[in-house]
Amino acid sequence: MAAQTSYQPPKRYQSRHLPFGDRRDAPFYGKHILSVKQFSREDLTYIFEVAHEMREMVMRVGSFDLLKGKILANLFYEPSTRTASSFIAAMQRLGGSVIAINEVRYSSVAKGESLPDTIRTLEAYADVIVLRHPQKGSAALAAKYARKPIINAGDGTGEHPTQALLDLFTIQEELGQVDGLTVTLLGDLKYGRTVHSLARLLSMYRVKLHYVSPPELRMPREIVEEIAQAGIPQEEHVHLDDVLADTDVLYVTRVQKERFDDPEAYERVKDFYIITPEVMARAKDRMILMHPFPRVYEITLDVDEDPRAAYFRQMEYGLYVRMALLAMVLGKA
Amino acid sequence: MAAQTSYQPPKRYQSRHLPFGDRRDAPFYGKHILSVKQFSREDLTYIFEVAHEMREMVMRVGSFDLLKGKILANLFYEPSTRTASSFIAAMQRLGGSVIAINEVRYSSVAKGESLPDTIRTLEAYADVIVLRHPQKGSAALAAKYARKPIINAGDGTGEHPTQALLDLFTIQEELGQVDGLTVTLLGDLKYGRTVHSLARLLSMYRVKLHYVSPPELRMPREIVEEIAQAGIPQEEHVHLDDVLADTDVLYVTRVQKERFDDPEAYERVKDFYIITPEVMARAKDRMILMHPFPRVYEITLDVDEDPRAAYFRQMEYGLYVRMALLAMVLGKA
Amino acid sequence: MAAQTSYQPPKRYQSRHLPFGDRRDAPFYGKHILSVKQFSREDLTYIFEVAHEMREMVMRVGSFDLLKGKILANLFYEPSTRTASSFIAAMQRLGGSVIAINEVRYSSVAKGESLPDTIRTLEAYADVIVLRHPQKGSAALAAKYARKPIINAGDGTGEHPTQALLDLFTIQEELGQVDGLTVTLLGDLKYGRTVHSLARLLSMYRVKLHYVSPPELRMPREIVEEIAQAGIPQEEHVHLDDVLADTDVLYVTRVQKERFDDPEAYERVKDFYIITPEVMARAKDRMILMHPFPRVYEITLDVDEDPRAAYFRQMEYGLYVRMALLAMVLGKA
Numbered sequence: 001m002a003a004q005t006s007y008q009p010p011k012r013y014q015s016r017h018l019p020f021g022d023r024r025d026a027p028f029y030g031k032h033i034l035s036v037k038q039f040s041r042e043d044l045t046y047i048f049e050v051a052h053e054m055r056e057m058v059m060r061v062g063s064f065d066l067l068k069g070k071i072l073a074n075l076f077y078e079p080s081t082r083t084a085s086s087f088i089a090a091m092q093r094l095g096g097s098v099i100a101i102n103e104v105r106y107s108s109v110a111k112g113e114s115l116p117d118t119i120r121t122l123e124a125y126a127d128v129i130v131l132r133h134p135q136k137g138s139a140a141l142a143a144k145y146a147r148k149p150i151i152n153a154g155d156g157t158g159e160h161p162t163q164a165l166l167d168l169f170t171i172q173e174e175l176g177q178v179d180g181l182t183v184t185l186l187g188d189l190k191y192g193r194t195v196h197s198l199a200r201l202l203s204m205y206r207v208k209l210h211y212v213s214p215p216e217l218r219m220p221r222e223i224v225e226e227i228a229q230a231g232i233p234q235e236e237h238v239h240l241d242d243v244l245a246d247t248d249v250l251y252v253t254r255v256q257k258e259r260f261d262d263p264e265a266y267e268r269v270k271d272f273y274i275i276t277p278e279v280m281a282r283a284k285d286r287m288i289l290m291h292p293f294p295r296v297y298e299i300t301l302d303v304d305e306d307p308r309a310a311y312f313r314q315m316e317y318g319l320y321v322r323m324a325l326l327a328m329v330l331g332k333a
Numbered sequence: 334m335a336a337q338t339s340y341q342p343p344k345r346y347q348s349r350h351l352p353f354g355d356r357r358d359a360p361f362y363g364k365h366i367l368s369v370k371q372f373s374r375e376d377l378t379y380i381f382e383v384a385h386e387m388r389e390m391v392m393r394v395g396s397f398d399l400l401k402g403k404i405l406a407n408l409f410y411e412p413s414t415r416t417a418s419s420f421i422a423a424m425q426r427l428g429g430s431v432i433a434i435n436e437v438r439y440s441s442v443a444k445g446e447s448l449p450d451t452i453r454t455l456e457a458y459a460d461v462i463v464l465r466h467p468q469k470g471s472a473a474l475a476a477k478y479a480r481k482p483i484i485n486a487g488d489g490t491g492e493h494p495t496q497a498l499l500d501l502f503t504i505q506e507e508l509g510q511v512d513g514l515t516v517t518l519l520g521d522l523k524y525g526r527t528v529h530s531l532a533r534l535l536s537m538y539r540v541k542l543h544y545v546s547p548p549e550l551r552m553p554r555e556i557v558e559e560i561a562q563a564g565i566p567q568e569e570h571v572h573l574d575d576v577l578a579d580t581d582v583l584y585v586t587r588v589q590k591e592r593f594d595d596p597e598a599y600e601r602v603k604d605f606y607i608i609t610p611e612v613m614a615r616a617k618d619r620m621i622l623m624h625p626f627p628r629v630y631e632i633t634l635d636v637d638e639d640p641r642a643a644y645f646r647q648m649e650y651g652l653y654v655r656m657a658l659l660a661m662v663l664g665k666a
Numbered sequence: 667m668a669a670q671t672s673y674q675p676p677k678r679y680q681s682r683h684l685p686f687g688d689r690r691d692a693p694f695y696g697k698h699i700l701s702v703k704q705f706s707r708e709d710l711t712y713i714f715e716v717a718h719e720m721r722e723m724v725m726r727v728g729s730f731d732l733l734k735g736k737i738l739a740n741l742f743y744e745p746s747t748r749t750a751s752s753f754i755a756a757m758q759r760l761g762g763s764v765i766a767i768n769e770v771r772y773s774s775v776a777k778g779e780s781l782p783d784t785i786r787t788l789e790a791y792a793d794v795i796v797l798r799h800p801q802k803g804s805a806a807l808a809a810k811y812a813r814k815p816i817i818n819a820g821d822g823t824g825e826h827p828t829q830a831l832l833d834l835f836t837i838q839e840e841l842g843q844v845d846g847l848t849v850t851l852l853g854d855l856k857y858g859r860t861v862h863s864l865a866r867l868l869s870m871y872r873v874k875l876h877y878v879s880p881p882e883l884r885m886p887r888e889i890v891e892e893i894a895q896a897g898i899p900q901e902e903h904v905h906l907d908d909v910l911a912d913t914d915v916l917y918v919t920r921v922q923k924e925r926f927d928d929p930e931a932y933e934r935v936k937d938f939y940i941i942t943p944e945v946m947a948r949a950k951d952r953m954i955l956m957h958p959f960p961r962v963y964e965i966t967l968d969v970d971e972d973p974r975a976a977y978f979r980q981m982e983y984g985l986y987v988r989m990a991l992l993a994m995v996l997g998k999a
Contacts, residue, residue: 005613005640006619007618007621007641008640009640061735062793069395070396071426081767081784081787085788085792089737092765093735093737113626113627116634118414121414121415124645125418125421285671288673295779295783307673308673312787315790315791316790316791319791339952340951340954342840342976402729402730402759404729430758432758449967450959450960450961451747454751454978457752457979457982457984458752458755459751460728
């Protein structure tokens with residue numbers, strides 16, 4: 001729709017705005033990270049190799065200057081201390097800087113600015129944009145307009161791909177591999193965005209999946225079908241003890257009272273989905289317990305000292321995965 | 334009013350608090366940036382030279398350590414994601430650090446602290462202070478008490494000098510010069526702080542100014558008179574088509590319904606002040622379209638791809654102007 | 667309570683989580699800073715030596731890279747621009763980075779997360795945590811769970827140890843020593859957390875303490891007794907003029923109307939606790955006037971130019987003390 005015109009903007013601006021991929025060979029260079037569906041198993045292997053290197057470097061030197069001089073715009077339309085802090089730390093441990101924007105409700109958006117305009121503003125200042133937004137599809141919309149890489153840090157009922165990647169990376173780092181494992185997803189499997197994305201990623205490996213939930217909160221049929229097509233064995237259960245002895249990875253999410261129409265239905269089932277030392281005593285010696293956090297009552301505090309409780313380490317793995325993604329989209333890994 | 338006393342504070346504090354200008358030769362070193370009225374045309378030439386160098390450096394290396402170790406306190410009493418982010422990025426691209434303060438309404442100010450005390454607190458920690466404050470005159474008040482440079486990032490109905498500077502710098506960088514151009518200011522010229530400041534700056538160049546607005550929103554008489562005294566030809570119009578074919582720079586601001594006492598008056602005129610591809614088709618081939626942003630409906634999205642649409646580049650020029658100002662007041666340019 | 671298990675988390679995580687003190691010899695390395703009660707006089711001497719070095723370095727070079735690559739999580743559950751900015755600047759002047767978290771009320775805490783879980787999340791990303799929290803005992807609770815050092819930046823009616831340290835450091839730097847001085851604490855001595863902590867610290871030196879307050883706002887008996895046991899002479903007065911001529915350090919806090927049941931009682935006394943140039947004219951030539959800030963009406967603005975008015979310098983001393991503490995707990999001083 002551009003009008004016919006002889007006007008040419010000053011030279012350098014044009015070259016700067018060429019698509020990223022045209023300029024360098026690094027995989028993911030200039031790419032957006034929007035959905036777990038964009039990754040092949042090879043991609044995952046590569047991301048986790050880089051993330052593992054990040055982990056080694058952080059253990060050895062804490063921080064290093066791989067992204068010195070680069071700026072991340074951390075654009076959070078809804079609060080998430082954990083995810084925001086993780087991206088900030090990831091950028092800082094790579095020597096980069098962060099523009100942290102948590103005030104969006106008070107800003108130009110409140111004055112009626114569209115997401116694309118906000119994104120195009122921020123890419124005038126920053127080299128990469130991390131976006132958390134309450135609306136499904138917002139990350140894809142941002143990416144459509146952006147000339148700098150967008151990383152989706154959660155788009156409402158849509159996806160939160162870096163969470164799924166860090167979950168999978170945790171399994172690989174803690175247990176040495178993903179193939180051959182039995183993974184049990186527990187709790188609210190109907191509304192839990194994290195378990196949907198994790199199940200999808202796991203379907204690229206040779207795993208066995210158990211879904212343990214109240215009948216009201218079963219895994220959605222479309223996800224079960226999608227994973228069945230990948231040839232992954234899946235079983236649904238109501239009671240954890242049916243599968244606990246067999247489980248290598250127990251991934252817990254909270255069963256919330258508000259999800260039940262009938263309060264009595266909630267009362268009947270809730271205790272089946274709370275992890276205590278007694279439950280852990282019936283689990284394998286070599287297994288890990290995961291949780292996307294925040295945790296409220298669904299894992300009791302006295303489980304924390306169990307070496308199989310991997311949920312605090314899980315956050316540290318998240319740091320390494322996000323360091324890897326930032327380095328990759330900026331062409332430095 | 335100081336009491337007679339033999340007490341002398343420890344030595345170094347005294348020397349540190351000498352007026353900035355006494356210590357270095359760099360122009361603007363230690364100076365406050367409060368108003369467009371403080372600049373001569375020579376000053377503007379110098380600022381734009383430095384800003385152009387900043388642009389070259391960012392294009393070539395992204396960031397560099399000119400202000401490494403320096404700290405900017407970015408003190409925003411009202412939210413402005415765009416301006417705040419621009420200053421943060423400017424400081425970071427020069428290797429400096431930022432204390433971002435966006436929460437003023439909840440802070441010691443809420444406890445009754447005066448602006449001068451807040452400023453003197455922050456200058457104990459930082460090397461330069463950027464201030465956004467809803468009250469006209471607040472930046473000058475801050476500067477009166479400050480020993481470190483204050484940069485006015487908008488003081489209510491007062492001024493927003495860095496916006497005016499970036500507007501002018503955009504014209505110069507995009508069209509190669511300012512002298513000889515015909516600049517058309519469109520929309521709400523009565524309440525638009527940015528067009529007032531820009532018109533004042535332009536009056537230092539050999540330009541021709543067109544003001545296109547509804548009768549209710551004409552350029553204030555005192556500004557017209559001020560600019561007339563500078564010998565600048567000015568024309569007022571209601572319809573853009575009267576001057577479009579002749580325009581080198583079209584600067585658009587929004588005509589807001591709330592500005593009209595009579596809703597019908599608004600309905601009658603509003604469409605005259607909306608830029609579409611059809612409007613752009615009647616504009617010169619070599620011209621630029623500017624907007625201070627945020628933009629709502631006054632420039633339609635299908636204009637964005639027109640190479641003459643300079644408003645996203647305008648933000649990038651803002652980054653370079655702010656880098657230049659920060660470096661200058663800190664004695665590094 | 668950990669279950670019996672053969673599972674061992676990946677190696678490096680274990681070694682990383684050894685208690686800090688086991689790994690290095692530096693005093694305070696890996697230690698929490700929770701209360702003024704944890705310091706011996708030797709500790710104070712050491713802290714102030716380091717703080718003095720920090721001051722020298724900042725005077726000479728502004729910033730330096732002692733903590734380059736280290737990350738501070740600045741976790742403020744209630745707003746405090748002054749304290750938050752001071753810690754941010756302290757970390758930045760040492761070359762480190764900061765994750766500034768001021769939004770806690772909107773974050774996972776709002777979703778029901780406990781302070782220990784938030785702390786364990788942040789220590790996955792950061793190297794040291796500064797905590798401001800409205801509840802007494804919160805810093806100790808955080809420290810109980812933390813593997814990284816916690817610095818208490820105020821826990822409600824509990825303590826604010828870095829304020830007390832900077833107050834004492836101000837006295838030492840301004841007057842060259844603490845022993846032998848007469849220190850007068852003025853105003854609201856009943857509710858003033860800062861004067862309680864400062865009195866405790868001062869009791870480790872050979873000082874004379876005057877408490878000047880309305881009868882309704884006297885220093886609490888338990889603190890008077892505690893300090894008496896240290897052998898420190900203390901006197902209580904209602905009128906400043908009883909002790910002003912003898913005072914080396916006058917520490918002012920605000921007498922707030924809300925503290926009085928009877929408004930007339932407030933009206934009768936309030937003017938006795940306001941410092942004006944006339945009051946300063948009756949003070950010693952060589953003395954200093956301090957205030958923890960924010961200041962409202964209790965020191966009039968025309969006192970600011972008096973060289974004995976040390977309250978703006980006091981904030982700068984706070985920067986050096988916080989730089990010292992950060993460097994110390996991170997094993998770099």
